Amino acid sequence: AYIVEGEALAPAARSLGEVEGGTLDGALFSAEVSLSAAEHEEQHLGEGAAAVGDVNGDGFEDLLLAAPSFSFALHRAGRSYLVYGPGGAASKLRVERLEPDTxxxxxxxxxxxxxxxxGEGTEVRIGGAAAPVRRVLTSARIAVVAPPLDRTGPADVVATRGADTATLPGGARYVARIHPDVDxxxxxxxxxxxIVRGMPSDFVSSLAFLDVDGDGFSDAVAxxxxxxxxxxxxxxxPAPVLELPDLEGGQTLEGVSLIRAGLRAACARVGDVNGDQRPDLAFFRGGDVTVLFSTGRYPADTDLEKLLAEERGARILNGGPPILAVxxxxxxxxxxxxxxxxxxxxYQxxxxxxxxxxxxxxxxxQETFLEDMPRISxxxxxxxxxxxxxxxxxxxxDGRADILAGAPGRYYNDDGNGYLLFGGAWNVGGATTVQDLLAQGKAARLDAFKARxxxxxxxxxxxxxxxxxNPDLAISSQGGGVHFQGESYVVFGGTDLRKEPGGAVVSMASLGERGLRILGERPYDYGVFLxxxxxxxGDGLRDLLIGAPTPSEPEGKAYVVFGGSARxxxxxNLGADGFRLTGKGLFEFG
Incomplete structure (x- = not known):
């Protein structure tokens, strides 16, 4: 980028790395969470440049320069540099936010x-205690060290430079401890x-946990x-590290069962569907579903057809389009x-x-046909x-279990919806639509935070x-955030979700005291797997696990978000709200 006629600027070649280094007055805008002083050699600086008026109020015109291709690792997340016109008085001191604020x-x-x-001479205090300035990053960003305090709760952030003072009331929140990351x-x-090692390929595609053998311990099904x-x-x-033998080659191991389903399969825990007070397991493959009843441990090596012949399960046949979810x-x-x-x-x-x-x-x-069952479309x-x-x-x-169904629409094109189908919504022996159920007050709708x-x-x-x-609902948006960080939401349950007529509509944009809004960490994290x-x-409240496989990075992450009040x-910046799990070297972990 070039400035052709700027008399206030002395003729010189300037690097915009100086903005980040603090020697050129200005501000830096970036989609990245973690910033470094280095400039990307192919950031395409200058594809956008504009005079933007006097942004910082010093009486001199300022410039905005774009670098749209900065950081290919983040799918060209881009940067913009705001360069303040020199020669005027220093910008008025202002504090806007602290990151992290917990x-x-x-x-x-x-x-x-x-x-x-x-700038030089800036001092910062948090909760009345001095927060030493580690470095001035730019005139709009400064790194400080958090001082210790003897009380939890909000703390004011105060910055001073000479006679100028700026305050951010309650800008920091002190908590007893912050959970470290866990590898x-x-x-x-x-x-x-x-750790279980030696699983055949693609086992991350489907996981379920339930007590299959009735011994009081949960079992892992993949x-x-x-x-x-x-x-x-x-x-x-359990063994700290379990090394599986070559299961597909016929080897067996104590404490492990292999079931050969014959076709591409997915599994799901489906609760007690035969009234024996034990949770059951479903496999769906192609156009049918197989339910396996929890009747004790399965043989070390068996196949699905043999278990059905022994009446340890039943089959639900479709005969049409493939099964998508159970x-x-x-x-x-x-x-x-x-x-x-x-x-x-x-197909209709x-x-x-x-x-x-x-x-x-x-x-x-032994066989049940889906076409004979109540249907909602x-x-x-x-x-x-x-x-x-x-x-x-x-x-x-209302005394009956409900079902939550997602309707995300087309990728990065539609707002999407979630639908809560109340227990009494099903028209026994017939068909209905979710739109009719909403009109009748037999369903509730969850709307997106923003378009697409x-x-x-x-x-x-x-x-x-x-x-x-009351049991709560969790739902996520793949397109949530500015750069596909992903967003998830917890909607608290209650009788107010049922309204007559028209059904309840809960918008994530106005969730407020109705639940939790959970913001993703980095661009293209896709932190939406729930x-x-x-x-x-152990606080008596249920918690939520969120996976972020981060395909743009060599390894993904997962998060445990603790239950609690709306927030x-x-x-x-989890703070006391949970902790992060990492899998170093594990591609798309989470």
Whole structure:
């Protein structure tokens, strides 16, 4: 970029790295969370340049210069440099925000204060205690060291430069402690987890946890695209590292079962669908669903057809479009036995799906046909209604279990929706649409935070996060954030979700005291993969697990977000709201 006629600027070649280094007065805008002083050699500086008037109020015109291709690692996240015209008085001191704004009582961590007018001689105090200035990054950004305090809660941030003072009331929040990151590869050595190695390929595609053998310990079930299912049984003292033999080559191992499904399979925990008080397991492959009842441990090496012949399960046949999702775990029809919900493609409405209710029974027929079951579909083409399903329980407290269905629409094109289908919504023996259910007050709708968010990409039944006795809903938006960081939301359950007529509509843009808004960490993290975490921190409230596979980086991340009251949670600044799991060297971990 070149300035042709600027008399106030002495003729010289200037590097915009000086803006970040603090020797050229200005400000830096970047999509990156972590910044460095180095400039990218192919950032395409100068593709955008404009005079923007007197931004900092010093009486001199300022310039905005664009570098749209800065940082290819972040899919050309881009930068903009605001260069203040020289010669005027120093910018008026201003403080805008502190990052991170959650600080441990012990202090000691580096914080970044954003604002204007910073320079040599700037002093900062937090909660009345001196926060030493480590370096002036720019006139709009300064790095300080958090001082220790003896009290939790909000603390004012005060900056001074000469006689000029600026205050950010409650700009910092002190907490007793901040949970450090956890590397999952170190868990076995800490006695806090286990690693299973030697799984056949693609086993991350489908996971389920339930007590298959009824011994009181949860078991891990994994299915892959080749139709292989592995069950690793839990125990009081699991091996820190379990090395699986060549299961597909016929080798076996104590405490592990191999089930050969024959076709590409996915698995799901579906609750107790036969009334024996034990959770059951479903596999869906192609156009059918196989339910396996929890009748004890399975043989070390067996196949699905053999288990069906032994009446250890039942099959649900579709005969049409492929099965897309299966869930269960609650009594939807009120007969005292848990039910299944199955989503399949719907050829009548392009790129949408129909959701079927398969009622549980103490005695299952060997084969059940989906076409005979109650069905809910959509009138909206390409909304992908039912592509994701979750069974949160009785959210509206009417005595029947409800179902959460995602309808994310087309990728980066549609706003998306989530639909809560109340237990009494199903037209026994017939079909209806989710739009009719909304009009009748038999469903509720969850709307996106902003346009093209694609909310409903993932849904989850996390349990009761806020401790009010009602199960809550979790839903995520793949397009959430500015650069696909992803956003997730927890909507608190309650009777107010049912309204007559028209059904309840909950917008994520006005969630407020209704739940949690969870912001992703980095561009293209896709921090939207959801799973219930149980009561991970032992405070009596359920917690939420969020995966961010980060395809733009060599390794992904996962986060545990603790339950509690309504709030906004920032995954890049969790503080006391949870902690981050990393898998160093594990591609797309999370």
């Amino acid at each position: 600080v441990a009582l012990a202090g000691g961590e580096e914080l970044t204060l954003f604002g204007a007018g910073f 999952v590869l170190e868990l076995p050595a800490m006695g806090k987890g286990a 299915a892959n695209f080749t139709g292989t299912v592995v069950i690793v049984y839990g125990s009081a003292q 869930t269960g775990g609650g009594d939807i029809d009120g007969d005292g036995i848990g039910d299944l919900v199955v989503s399949v493609g719907d 409405v392009p790129r949408s799906h129909a959701v079927f209710l398969v009622t549980g029974s103490a005695v299952w027929r 959509t009138t909206e083409p390409e909304d992908y209604f039912g592509s994701r399903l979750a069974a949160p329980g009785d959210v509206d407290r 968010d694609g909310i409903g990409y993932q849904v989850c039944a996390p349990g009761d996060l806020n401790g009010d006795g 799973a219930p975490a149980g009561d991970f921190d 906004t949670v920032r995954l890049y």
